[in-house]
Amino acid sequence: MTNDITTSRRHLLQFSATALVAGIIPRAASAQDSSDPTPTPYPQPSVDARFPAEVAPGVFVIPDQRIPLIPNVGIVVGTDRVLVVDCGLGIDSAEAVIDAARRLAPGREIMLTLTHAHPEHGFGAQVFAPDAQIFYNRAQANHLARAGQGLLDGFRAGVLPTEHQFLLDGIEITPPDQTYDGAEARLDLGRREVVMRSVGLAHSPGDQTIEVPDAGVVFAGDLIEERIYPIVPYFPPLIGAEDIDLPTWQTALAGIKENAPALIVPGHGSLGGVEIAKDVDGYLNALQEVAAAGSDVEAMIAEMQRRYPTWEQANYIPPALQYLTR
Numbered sequence: 001m002t003n004d005i006t007t008s009r010r011h012l013l014q015f016s017a018t019a020l021v022a023g024i025i026p027r028a029a030s031a032q033d034s035s036d037p038t039p040t041p042y043p044q045p046s047v048d049a050r051f052p053a054e055v056a057p058g059v060f061v062i063p064d065q066r067i068p069l070i071p072n073v074g075i076v077v078g079t080d081r082v083l084v085v086d087c088g089l090g091i092d093s094a095e096a097v098i099d100a101a102r103r104l105a106p107g108r109e110i111m112l113t114l115t116h117a118h119p120e121h122g123f124g125a126q127v128f129a130p131d132a133q134i135f136y137n138r139a140q141a142n143h144l145a146r147a148g149q150g151l152l153d154g155f156r157a158g159v160l161p162t163e164h165q166f167l168l169d170g171i172e173i174t175p176p177d178q179t180y181d182g183a184e185a186r187l188d189l190g191r192r193e194v195v196m197r198s199v200g201l202a203h204s205p206g207d208q209t210i211e212v213p214d215a216g217v218v219f220a221g222d223l224i225e226e227r228i229y230p231i232v233p234y235f236p237p238l239i240g241a242e243d244i245d246l247p248t249w250q251t252a253l254a255g256i257k258e259n260a261p262a263l264i265v266p267g268h269g270s271l272g273g274v275e276i277a278k279d280v281d282g283y284l285n286a287l288q289e290v291a292a293a294g295s296d297v298e299a300m301i302a303e304m305q306r307r308y309p310t311w312e313q314a315n316y317i318p319p320a321l322q323y324l325t326r
Contacts, residue, residue, distance in 0.1 A: 044164055045069030045120065047088035049096035052104065055263055055271065056215035058192065060104060062097065064268050068313070069120045069159075072265050074219045075101050076212055078189025081109040085210050085219045085265075086121045087128065090167035094124030098132070111135055111187065113196060115221025115267060116204045117144040118233075119155045125174040135187070136176040137198040140206025143243075148173035154238045199223065202249035204233065209256065216262030223252055226269030226276045229308070229316040230283055234323035241323060246284060253281045283308065287317075291324035 047070055052060040062073040074085030075097075082105035087094040101110055110132035114122040117140050128134055136144070156168045180196070187194045192214060199207040203222045210219040222231055232246070233239045256264065256277045265271055286307055294300040297318065304317050 043067050044167070045089055045093075045160075046167065047071075047073060047093035047096050049073070049093075049100040052100055055265075056212070056217050059212055059215045059217050060100075061265055061271065062100065063270075066269065066312075068268075071115075071121045071221075071267055072219075072269075072271075073097055074210065074265060075104055076189065076192070076194055076210075077105045078108070078192040080190030081105075081111055081187075083187060083189060083194055083210075084110065084112045084128070084132075086114055086221070087112060087124045089120040090124050091127055091170060092124075092167070094127035097124075098127055108190075109133070111189075113208075113210060114140065115210065115219060115223075116140065116207045117148065117151075118204060118222070119151055119168075121221065121267070123152060123155075123168070123171050123173075126172045129174055129177075133178060134174065134176040135178045135180070135185075135196075137185070137196065137206055137208050138179045138181050139198065139200060140208065141176050141179045143205035144173060145175065147243075150238060197255075199252040200248055201243070201245045202252050203231070203244065205243055207249075207252065209252070211259075211261070217265065218256060218259070218261040218263075219265045220256060220267065220277070222267035223249060224256075224264060224266040224276055224280050226266045226272055226279075227310060228269050228312045229304075229314055230280050230320075231316050232287075232320035232323050234319045234326070241326060244323060246288070250281055250284055253277050253284075257281070287320055288324060291321050297321060 045067060047062060049062050052062045052075060055061050058077040060075040064070040064072050069089060071086045071088060073088060076083040082101050084097060084101050087097045112125060112128040112132050112134045114136060125134060152168065152171060156165055183198055185196045195211040195213060197209045197211065199209065207221060207223060232244060234241060234244060257274050260274055263271055264273060264276055266276060287304065290300050290303050300321050301317050305314055
C-alpha cells in the first residue's frame, strides 16, 4: 500500500521535496485544469489591516478574506494592554497589524502571541520586538528555535511564487521575550483577562488557543479551518510525522467544544460557533476511516471530496493521507 501511494502521489501532488508548511497552497490554485499551461495566480498574501471587525466589545479580527497564506489576526484590547494574536507573513503585514493595534488601543502596552510557529502566522514578529512584549509557550519557542530557519528557507524556495518572495526579505527568526510552561498562562490586559492554553504537539509543536472569557471568543489557529480542508502538514523532510499528532489535535477540539465559546476564530476561513470545531473533528475521523479502508490514493481523495464537496483547497487532502498511510 505504501508503495502504491508513493507512486501515485508523484503524479497527483507535484510537491517540491522541500516545500510546503501549514497554511500553504500550490503555486497554482488547486481548482485549475491541469491541461491549462497558464498558472492561476493568487493574491499577494499581505494582511489588509485597514478594516478590523469588532466581533465582541474590545475584540477585533482582521479577516483573512479567504486569501491563502493570510491568517485571521486578532486584537484584544484591555484598559492597560492590547494583545495581538498572529501578525501575518512578512514585515509589511506585521507593520500593518501593529499600526492597527496602536489605532485601536492608543497608549497601551502591546503584546504579541502566536497560535503556532508557522510562517504565515508569525514570520514578521521582529516588527514587534522593539516596542512590544512577545509571549509564546515553551514548546512553541523551542520549535521556532529548532526549525524556524528551515521553515523560512523552505517557504521561500517551495511555496511563494517568484513575484511574492520579496515578502520574506529581511525576515529574522524572532525569539519571545517571555515563555510559559504548563497548560496555561493568564494575561491581565487591564479589566480583561486572556487565557492562553497550551495544546502541545497537534497541528504543530506548541499549538495554543487564546481565549477571551468575558467575550466568549477563542482564537484557534490552524486547529480549525472553516470550509477549508484542515491542514495536516506532513511535508518531509521539512515537516515530518514527529511534528504532528492527530489524537492530541482531536483532544484539543474536544476541549474547545466542551467550553462552548460563543465565537471561534479559525486560523483561516470565516468565523463560526462550535459547529466549525465539530466539522474539523468529523473530518479528521473521516480521514482516518478512509485511509484505513482504502488502497488507491485517487479513490481516497475522491471519497474525501465527495464527503466534503463545498470545502476549499483540496490540495491539503493528499499530505494528510500520506501521513496516515506512511
